[in-house]
Amino acid sequence: MLTAIVFFDVVLTIHILAVVLAFGVVFAYPLLDTQLKRAHPDDLPALHRLHLTLARGLITPAMTVVLLAGLYLALDRYSLGDPWISATFAILIVLFALVGAVLTPLDKRLLEIALRDQRAGTGPSDDYRAAEGRAALFGSIALLLVIVSIFLMTAKPGA
Numbered sequence: 236m237l238t239a240i241v242f243f244d245v246v247l248t249i250h251i252l253a254v255v256l257a258f259g260v261v262f263a264y265p266l267l268d269t270q271l272k273r274a275h276p277d278d279l280p281a282l283h284r285l286h287l288t289l290a291r292g293l294i295t296p297a298m299t300v301v302l303l304a305g306l307y308l309a310l311d312r313y314s315l316g317d318p319w320i321s322a323t324f325a326i327l328i329v330l331f332a333l334v335g336a337v338l339t340p341l342d343k344r345l346l347e348i349a350l351r352d353q354r355a356g357t358g359p360s361d362d363y364r365a366a367e368g369r370a371a372l373f374g375s376i377a378l379l380l381v382i383v384s385i386f387l388m389t390a391k392p393g394a
């Protein structure tokens with residue numbers, strides 16, 4: 236019994252740590268991006284390479300840990316049918332889709348455009364501004380979904 240309780244707590248700690256690692260940096264993006272764009276307006280490719288490295292090397296792996304640890308916690312003490320769990324599960328799948336199918340391709344596109352603008356010696360082009368606006372929109376949606384998830388996990392409505 237004691238072992239089961241301790242193991243649940245260890246997995247819960249891993250789950251929450253993975254949430255911090257996956258999403259903490261994303262909440263810093265608005266500040267980080269603004270600062271880097273201001274300090275190095277001629278090196279925007281570096282910013283998008285950084286985003287892509289973080290998405291591949293940190294955010295996606297940490298989201299996978301959130302999912303696996305969350306599944307263990309849910310199956311151990313709750314049920315996947317509990318509304319707060321199924322809703323967050325669905326949100327996490329949407330977040331995977333947003334990162335993999337929208338935000339990463341947008342960052343790749345921004346990298347291409349930024350390299351082209353850099354070669355042309357111009358400032359950010361209209362293409363860059365348009366893709367930047369789409370990335371900001373979908374990035375904000377992702378952040379909002381993370382906030383909703385944290386609320387669902389802590390308030391556990393319907394439990």
Ligand code: HEM
Nearest residue numbers: 254302305306308309313320323324327381384385388389
């Ligand atoms: C974006 C996705 C997620 C975020 C931000 C998140 C966040 C959190 C947080 C902050 C806690 C601690 C809550 C507390 O102790 O009061 C927690 C606990 C938990 N999470 Fe998640 N989680 C996510 C996804 C999931 C998924 C997909 C599952 C299940 C499939 C899951 C299952 C659980 C369970 C069962 C607990 C333990 C609740 C308790 O016993 O207090 N989580 N989560």
